[in-house]
Amino acid sequence: MATHAQAAAHDDHDHKPHGWRRWVFSTNHKDIGTMYLVFACTMFFVGGTMALVIRAELFQPGLQFVDPQFFNSMTAMHALVMIFGAIMPAWVGLANWMIPMQIGAPDMALPRLNNLSFWILPFAFTLLLGTLFVPGGAPAGGWTMYPPLALQGGDSFPMMIFAIHLMGASSILGAINVVVTIMNMRAPGMNLLKMPLFVWTWLITAYLLVAVMPVLAGAVTMLLTDHFFGTSFFAASGGGDPVMFQHIFWFFGHPEVYIMILPAFGVVSEIIPTFSRKPLFGYESMVYATAAIGFLSFIVWAHHMFTVGMPLAGQLFFMLATMLISVPTGVKIFNWCATMTRGSLSFEPPMLFALAFLFLFTIGGFSGLMLAIVPADFQYQDSYFVVAHFHYVLVPGSLFAIIGAVYYWLPKWVGRMYDQTLAKWHFWLSAIFVNVLFFPQHFLGLAGMPRRIPDYATQFADWNMVSSIGAFGFGFSQLLLPYIVIKCVKAGSKAADRPWDGAHGLEWELPSPAPFHSWETPPSAAIIARGAEH
Amino acid sequence: MTEPREQVKRENARLTARLALMALGSFAFGFALVPLYDVLCAVTGFGDQKSLARASEAAPQAADESRTVTVEFVADLPNVGSWEFRPVLTSMQVHPGKLYETRFVAKNLTGHDTVAQAVPSIAPGSVAGYFHKTECFCFTPQKFSQGEERVLPVRFIVDRALPKHLDRITLAYTFYDQSIRVGQR
Numbered sequence: 281m282a283t284h285a286q287a288a289a290h291d292d293h294d295h296k297p298h299g300w301r302r303w304v305f306s307t308n309h310k311d312i313g314t315m316y317l318v319f320a321c322t323m324f325f326v327g328g329t330m331a332l333v334i335r336a337e338l339f340q341p342g343l344q345f346v347d348p349q350f351f352n353s354m355t356a357m358h359a360l361v362m363i364f365g366a367i368m369p370a371w372v373g374l375a376n377w378m379i380p381m382q383i384g385a386p387d388m389a390l391p392r393l394n395n396l397s398f399w400i401l402p403f404a405f406t407l408l409l410g411t412l413f414v415p416g417g418a419p420a421g422g423w424t425m426y427p428p429l430a431l432q433g434g435d436s437f438p439m440m441i442f443a444i445h446l447m448g449a450s451s452i453l454g455a456i457n458v459v460v461t462i463m464n465m466r467a468p469g470m471n472l473l474k475m476p477l478f479v480w481t482w483l484i485t486a487y488l489l490v491a492v493m494p495v496l497a498g499a500v501t502m503l504l505t506d507h508f509f510g511t512s513f514f515a516a517s518g519g520g521d522p523v524m525f526q527h528i529f530w531f532f533g534h535p536e537v538y539i540m541i542l543p544a545f546g547v548v549s550e551i552i553p554t555f556s557r558k559p560l561f562g563y564e565s566m567v568y569a570t571a572a573i574g575f576l577s578f579i580v581w582a583h584h585m586f587t588v589g590m591p592l593a594g595q596l597f598f599m600l601a602t603m604l605i606s607v608p609t610g611v612k613i614f615n616w617c618a619t620m621t622r623g624s625l626s627f628e629p630p631m632l633f634a635l636a637f638l639f640l641f642t643i644g645g646f647s648g649l650m651l652a653i654v655p656a657d658f659q660y661q662d663s664y665f666v667v668a669h670f671h672y673v674l675v676p677g678s679l680f681a682i683i684g685a686v687y688y689w690l691p692k693w694v695g696r697m698y699d700q701t702l703a704k705w706h707f708w709l710s711a712i713f714v715n716v717l718f719f720p721q722h723f724l725g726l727a728g729m730p731r732r733i734p735d736y737a738t739q740f741a742d743w744n745m746v747s748s749i750g751a752f753g754f755g756f757s758q759l760l761l762p763y764i765v766i767k768c769v770k771a772g773s774k775a776a777d778r779p780w781d782g783a784h785g786l787e788w789e790l791p792s793p794a795p796f797h798s799w800e801t802p803p804s805a806a807i808i809a810r811g812a813e814h
Numbered sequence: 815m816t817e818p819r820e821q822v823k824r825e826n827a828r829l830t831a832r833l834a835l836m837a838l839g840s841f842a843f844g845f846a847l848v849p850l851y852d853v854l855c856a857v858t859g860f861g862d863q864k865s866l867a868r869a870s871e872a873a874p875q876a877a878d879e880s881r882t883v884t885v886e887f888v889a890d891l892p893n894v895g896s897w898e899f900r901p902v903l904t905s906m907q908v909h910p911g912k913l914y915e916t917r918f919v920a921k922n923l924t925g926h927d928t929v930a931q932a933v934p935s936i937a938p939g940s941v942a943g944y945f946h947k948t949e950c951f952c953f954t955p956q957k958f959s960q961g962e963e964r965v966l967p968v969r970f971i972v973d974r975a976l977p978k979h980l981d982r983i984t985l986a987y988t989f990y991d992q993s994i995r996v997g998q999r
């Protein structure tokens with residue numbers, strides 16, 4: 281092992297290109313992974329700034345800072361930037377870095393495609409963010425782009441559509457690459473049921489992406505032709521039906537939310553065993569639960585549109601199917617708790633983020649269950665309660681898992697340990713402020729405050745103020761993340777090859793920092809057996 | 815050494831092609847949802863709203879005097895300022911089986927000659943199959959000269975088979991000016 285590692289470490293100086301070429305023409309999974317993560321972090325702060333514009337305006341009732349049209353642009357753009365610019369690219373970046381190292385492959389299966397799928401993104405987001413500067417302003421009809429409102433967009437409309445086409449192409453290419461890598465590039469002896477859960481969850485996520493991103497592309501293409509070429513898919517004047525857009529959109533949209541959360545399940549399933557110093561409880565049931573969630577995600581979409589006037593049988597079906605999802609989800613939560621039971625726990629930053637994930641994601645799951653109840657949803661639909669629900673599953677859910685993953689694998693990536701005290705500060709500030717920010721939104725929603733409005737009745741003032749304070753606290757705390765990472769890269773102390781004593785998996789068998797080319801010779805059966813102790 | 819590598823490359827290419835095909839299939843599926851949606855609406859008992867825009871063959875039946883159903887009329891415009899559009903009566907009490915007539919009034923304020931099309935819809939949706947229109951201004955596009963105001967008749971029969979629990983129906987029209995493109999609305 282050591283000799284292999286040294287050989288690889290020696291090798292890489294000769295092959296690593298220098299200067300800008302290294303990045304622009306990169307076909308190396310680690311460099312591309314880094315670029316994805318840096319891109320995601322940048323977009324996270326862009327989208328975060330938009331969120332702070334929203335929360336500043338909502339700090340008090342009345343119109344203070346921005347006009348309503350711009351406010352609406354902020355809600356639509358914040359969502360588009362965070363979903364397609366921050367969360368999804370962050371997961372693809374982590375997949376790039378980790379999947380080859382975890383399955384004993386020298387690189388992704390399709391390295392040049394990999395380069396393409398990353399470099400599409402800057403163009404897509406230049407287009408999307410460019411809408412902020414065109415006459416008529418950025419898209420303001422919500423990230424869900426419902427017609428007929430979305431069709432009324434000005435110059436920003438075609439730009440938004442093309443940006444979505446590009447993002448979609450990028451994630452489809454990325455997903456194809458992930459599937460091919462996992463199916464064909466595993467080291468001999470690394471059979472499917474030995475794969476780490478991060479790889480498993482990404483495999484299922486990638487299939488979801490290939491299945492639904494093209495449907496979104498189709499839906500926005502139909503919007504485009506309705507607007508410019510006189511078709512009437514959704515235009516009622518020509519016999520189209522705007523409700524049909526909602527069906528097609530949510531056929532993509534619901535699997536999309538699982539695309540953002542399944543890899544998080546994978547990450548948490550790696551972190552919790554490591555810091556419990558116990559193998560994961562119920563590995564196989566985790567795999568099957570993930571597959572079940574992936575399957576069920578295709579048959580629940582209409583829970584986003586209970587109020588459009590569906591037949592009773594349809595409402596019942598979608599209500600029950602939605603509730604069914606909480607069964608495999610519950611299996612997972614149970615397994616994580618069982619993994620920790622009688623483990624020897626320690627609370628390093630990755631574990632803290634994983635634990636917060638466990639608690640707060642579950643709160644989001646419960647509010648989701650409330651929303652799944654049709655008569656209750658009639659009340660909650662389009663209120664702040666929905667906003668609270670999806671932020672609980674996405675921020676302390678997906679985002680905390682991403683941050684946890686960065687704190688977990690960073691020592692392996694750069695070969696240096698970060699400042700753990702500071703990272704714990706980052707954790708506590710995030711965990712406290714995220715609740716100050718989003719918990720009051722449950723109350724606001726239950727009391728009847730609608731979402732996507734720049735002004736509100738005065739009885740909502742107090743909780744909005746609390747929520748805005750939480751938002752600014754949360755937003756500024758996140759600046760610690762790039763600071764901690766940069767400080768680690770520049771001046772961290774040397775990290776061991778296995779910086780967490782309970783960590784298992786092939787990535788920890790490599791030296792730290794992971795050499796530019798790893799697993800050029802596949803790991804031996806003994807190493808795989810040691811790594812796959814889950 | 816090169817042999818297995820070549821083999822992996824071939825297998826990668828094959829799987830990539832298969833996944834690309836799957837992505838294309840999903841794209842096509844998105845469009846296939848369009849006809850599928852109409853079929854589903856028709857068979858799930860949600861009613862085929864499109865049938866409202868066609869003349870019905872149904873002949874008047876014997877009126878069921880024992881039952882009274884309220885039919886409400888709603889007139890909508892997609893934008894303000896360029897048209898006037900309203901029902902003459904906002905609601906009527908009708909007996910199932912009997913033929914009735916009511917009227918809407920539309921006025922062209924666009925400042926030029928134009929053609930407009932009314933698009934009907936009905937609530938609750940499941941009523942669509944029980945609401946027969948023998949005559950309606952929504953069956954064909956309507957020509958209006960500049961400033962013209964016209965009375966537009968609708969003749970309808972509520973089917974005797976209308977489920978018993980229903981006693982209120984809302985018929986709505988949206989009047990779309992064909993000279994105004996979707997994007998400008």
Ligand code: HEM
Nearest residue numbers: 537541583584606645648649651652661662666670673674
């Ligand atoms: C137990 C699991 C879950 C259930 C039962 C559930 C249920 C629901 C329901 C019924 C709605 C529609 C509410 C409405 O608009 O009236 C909704 C909205 C939403 N959910 Fe979930 N959900 C679950 C998990 C998740 C997860 C894991 C995510 C993402 C990571 C997520 C993200 C969202 C988003 C983004 C929306 C709002 C979309 C929008 O209208 O803009 N949900 N959820």
Ligand SMILES: [Cu+2]
Nearest residue numbers: 534537583584
């Ligand atoms: Cu959903």
